[in-house]
Amino acid sequence: MTGIYALLTSILTITLRAGTSLIYATVGETYTERSGILNLGVEGMMLVGAVSGFATAYYSGSVVLGLVAAMMAGALLGAIHAFLTVTMRANQVVSGLSITLFGTGLASFLGERLGPASNNHNLVGLVGPRFSPIAVPALSNIPMIGALFRQDPLTYVLYLLVPLAWYYLYKTRNGLNLRAVGESPQTADAMGVDVIRTRYLYTILGGVLVGLGGAHLSLAYAPGWAENITGGRGWIVIALVIFAMWNPARAVLGAVLFGGINAVQFRLQAGGTTVASAYLNMLPYLATILVLVVMTWWEALSHRIGAPAALGLPYMREEK
Amino acid sequence: MVERSPVPVVQMRGITKRFPGVLANNHVDLDLYAGEVLALLGENGAGKTTLMNILVGLYRPDAGEIAVRGQKVTIHSPRDASELGIGMVHQNFMLVPTMTVAQNVILGMRDLPFVPDMVGIERRIREFSDRYNLAVDPRAYIWQLSVGEQQRVEILKLIFRGADILILDEPTAVLTPQEAQDLGRMLEVMQAEGKSMVFITHKMGEVMAFSDRVCVLRQGHVVAIQRTTETNARELARLMVGREVLFRLEKQPARLGNVTLALQNVHAANDKGLPALRGVSLEVRQGEILGIAGVAGNGQHELAEVVTGLRPITAGQVVINDHDLTNCTPFEVIRSGVSHIPADRMSMGTVGDMAVADNIAMKGYRLPPLSHRGLLNRRRILDFARALIQVFQIATPSPRTHVKFLSGGNIQKTILAREIDACRGLLVAAYPSRGLDVGATEAVRRRLLEQRDAGSAVLLISEDLDELLTVADRIAVLYEGRVMGILPTAEAKVETVGLLMAGADENAAARQTAREAFD
C-alpha cells in the first residue's frame, strides 16, 4: 500500500513542479489571446526570461531580482509583439514566430556572453541562487496531499494567482471589457472600451507571466541555465491555452495533464519501459486538436465556447 | 401625447454633410420635441441615417449646428452623445454573442465598481424590462436570443445609461409583426415618460401607426414635415418618391421568347436565419427586363443569391432554361449561362488586388481561347481584355492596373464587361447603378437594354424607381419577402409602385391610385 501512495505522491510532486512554469506562461498567454492577439513567441519569451532571470540572480545574489529581470524581459518582448501587431498591424503569426526566433537566439547569445570570465563567459554549468522548496508546517505532513505544500514559493504564489486570474477575467469590470475586446472589438470600441490600450496591456502582461514561467525553470526547476532549457514548453503553452479553452483556471488541468504525463513517463523510463513514452507525449497535442475540432463544430451550432472570436485579426476602426 | 414644451429638445439647423460624390444632407433643419415620436421617412440614399449618425456623434457635419435642450453643442463621439442623453439603436446590433444580456448592457460603462454587482444590475434590468415592456432575461446569452429580443437588449443599453432621446434605425426591419406591435407599445410607454424618439423607416404603415410627426427626406433635403394625423400614406408615398420628370430612354418594344427563369414559390432565409423570401413566384422571358422594386432589405439580395446559386432555398424551385437548378452550386449556374452583376462590386464582384484584365477574364478563363489544358494564355487574355475595355469604355491607365484603383463607375463597367460577355441567356443585375454618376449610370442602363434586345432575359433589382420605370418592361415589387404585385411598366404609376413598396397590397394600391384620379 505504501508503495502506491509513495508513487502517487511523487507523481503529484513532480507534476506540480513541472507544471508551475507551464501554468504561469499559460495564464499569461490566455490573457493575451483573450484580447485577440495570438502570440506565438512564447518559446522565445520563456527562454529570454530564463536566461535573464538566472544571470541577474547570479550576479546580484538575489532570486527576487532575478524574477524581476525575467518579468521585465518578458514585458519587453511582449511590448515588441504588441507594437508590431497592434500599431503596425503586422501579421500576428509571423510576428510571434520572429519573436521566438529572436528570443531563442538572443537567449543563446546571452547565455554564452553573460557568464563570468572564469567560465568562458558562459552561463552553463554555473550554480546560482535558487528557490528551494519550503515545507508548510503541519499541512505538508498530510499523506499524499501534503505534496502540495512541499513546493517552492513560486508554486505557492500560483495557488493564489490562478483563482485571482479566474476571478479577474470573469467577475470584474476589466475582465468583462477584456473579453469583449477579444470577442468583438468593434462592439467594444463602440461601447467606449479602448481596444488598442487593452491589447497592449494584456500582451505585455502576458509577456510578464511568460517570462516568469521561464524564470521558474532556471531559478527553481532545473535550476541553472542550459541551452534549450525550455525544451519546447513554449509551444506546449500555446496548446494548453486552447486545451483550457481560454479559461485560466482550466489551465491548471492542462498543465497537470502535460506535467503529469512527463512525470509518469519519467517513472516508466526509470522502471525500464520506454516504448510508450513517445505516444504518451503526443497525447496532449492530439487531444488539443480534438478539442479544437469539437469546439469549432459546437460553436458553429451554438456560439457557446470557442476561441475569442477576434483572435488573430487586426482591428482597424475606419475600415470594416 | 404629452403637451409640447415650446423649446424643442433637439434642434438641428442647416446640417450639411458631403461624402465623395454624394451630398448626403443638404441644409437640413429638424426639430424634435420632448415626449414625441418623430418618423424620418425616405428612400435609401435619402440621407436619414446620415443625419442621425451626425446627431449621435459618428459623423461630423460639414456645416450646421445642433442644440440640445436649448444649449448649442458639438457632438464629437458617441460618448458625447451618450452624455447628452442621446442614443441610437443601429440596424447592425453591437452585441457580443458569447456574453449575457446584463454583461452587454454594462460593457464599457464608466462608473461601474471594479467588481460589478451583477445581481443588482440584473435586477435593475428586469425593472426597466417590465416598465418598458422589453421582456428579456438578463442572464441569457445573446446567441440564445431572437433578433427581436436582441433589439430589446440594444434599447435597454440606452435606457440603462439614461438616454432620453432615442433614435431607432429601421427598427421593424428585423421584427415579426407581433414583435413590431410590442415595439409600438414600448414606444408609447416611453413617450408617456417624456422621452423623445426618432425612428428611421421606409414603411408607411409604421409611420402612420407609431409616429406623432413625420419628416420626409428626399435626396438629402427635407421635403415635408407633417403631423401624422394630418396626412396619409398615399401623400407620404408621393413625397417620398417624388414626381420628377422621368427620363425615358428610347426603348424598342419587347420581343418576347421562351421563359428563361422561373421561380416557383421560393422560400429562403437570410444570414440571420430569418425568412427573407416567402413564397416568391415569378417568370422572366427572353427579350424582356423584369425589374424588382422595393426598398433594400426586403429580400432583394437573397433573391439574386438564390437565382445564382449563392444561397440555399428552403422550399420551392428555380428553373433556368428548363433545367431545374434549385440549390445548385454557383459553378453549375454559371455553366448554364447565367451572369450576375452583384450588389457588392468590391467585396464580391471584383478582386481589387488583381488587374483589370484578370478581373475581366474571371469568368471566361476556364475555356479556350483564354486557357488551354489548364494553362492560361496571357497574351490572349490581354487582347480579350483590351477589346472589352474599349467596347465598354473602361477608363483605366492600363489593363494591368489593379481594380481597386479605379473609380466606382469603371469598376462596375469591368464587371459589366465580364458578365455581359459571358452571358448566355440570363443576366441578373443587382443595384447595378448604385453609387455611380450620371454618365456611368446611363452606360449601365444602355447595356442592360442591349442585352434585352439581343434576346437575353434580364432580372434587374434596383432601389431606383426611375431606373426601373425607364428600363424594365415589367416591375415586380418585393416587400418583406413577398411579391406584392407585378405590373407592366407602361401602366405603372409612381404612386402605385410606391405604395406597393411600402407594404400595401396590389388591390389597395390600385384603389388608392384610382381614388386620386377623382381628386
Added chain:
Amino acid sequence: MKLILRKRETVSRRAGIMVPLVSFIVSLAFGAILLAASGANPFATYGAMIAGALGSGYGLSEVLVKSIPLILTGLGVALAFRMRFWNIGAEGQLTLGAVAAAGAALFWTQGLPGWTVLPLAILAGCVAGALWAGIPAILKAFLNVDETLTTLMLNYVAVLYSEHLYYVAWRAEGYNSGTERITELAWLPRFFGRAHTGIFYALVLAVVLWLLFRFSRWGFELKIIGANPTAARYLGINIARNIVLTLLISGAISGLAGAVEVLGLARRLQQGISVGYGYTAIIIAWMAQLDPLAVVFVAFLMATLLVGGDQIQMRMRLPASVGVVLQGMLLIPMLAGNLFKEYALRLERSDREPAAQEEVA
C-alpha cells in the same frame, strides 16, 4: 496636429523596395549595437560572417546545404500562404517526409530493383508530407477548424514520432540514437562539399511554381481565393477542393525537403532532422512576399546568416547564436515597415472623420 496614418491611393512601388531595404539596414544597425555591447567590433563581425559564409569553398558549400531545405519548405509554405491558409506545419511535414524517405530506403523497398529505391524514397517523403498537411486542410475546408493551431499541434506529434523512431523503434544496433546508414542506392549525390543534388530539386521546383502561379488556371484561382474568397465563391471556384489540393502539394514539397535532407545529407534518420527549418520557412516565405523566385533568394540569405554565425563562432569566439539573433532581428523592422507600403504617415489636424467609405443612407 497629429501623426495620422492614411491609406495610400496607389500601391507605392517605391515603398515596396525601400521598405525591405530600410528594414534590412535598421536590423543590421540593431545587430551592430548588440555586437558592440558584447565587446565585438560590428564591422569586423559582419565582415567575418560574410567571409566565412561566402568567402571559402567550404562556407559556400555549407550555405548551399542549408539553403536546400530552407528553399523547399519556404516554397511549400509560400504556396499555402497564397491562399491565406496559414500552414505553420512545415516542420512536421518535413519531419515525416524524412521519416518516410528513410523508412522506404531502409525497410520498405526490400526485394525491389536497385534503381527504384531512390525514386520511391523520394515519393514516400512527398506523400507523407502531403498527408500530414492534408489533415488540417480537410479540417479547415469542411469543418472550418482554424488551421494555424492544428498545423502547429501536428508538428509536435510528427517530431515526437520521429524521435520515437530514431531513439527506439528504428534504432540501429550499437548506436545511442539514429538508424542504420541508408543504402547507397538511395543517396543523393553530393557535388560540392556536402551540398547535394537536392538543390536542383529546389531550384527547379521554384521555377515550376513561379510558372504555375503566373500561367496556370490553378495559380489564377489560388490568387483569387487568397485575395477575395467571397469573389472566388461568386465566380464558381470550389474553395474546399482547392484548399485540400493546394495543401497536399504544399505538404508534399515540405516532405520533399525532409526526404532530401535524409537522402542527401544525413543519410540516416537521426537527431537533427528537425531543427526549426519549418518555422524559418514561414519567415522566408513572408519576406519573399510569397514569390517563389524571391524565396530562393531569401532562403539563400538566411542560410548565409546561419552559416556565417557558425563561422564566427570558430574565428572570433562569438556565439553561433549571433546568426540566429540577427535572423530574428531582421524580421522585426521588416514587419513594422510593411505597414508603410499601404499607409503613409501624415501630419494632419486631428479629426474623428471616418474614412470615405462609409455607407451613405
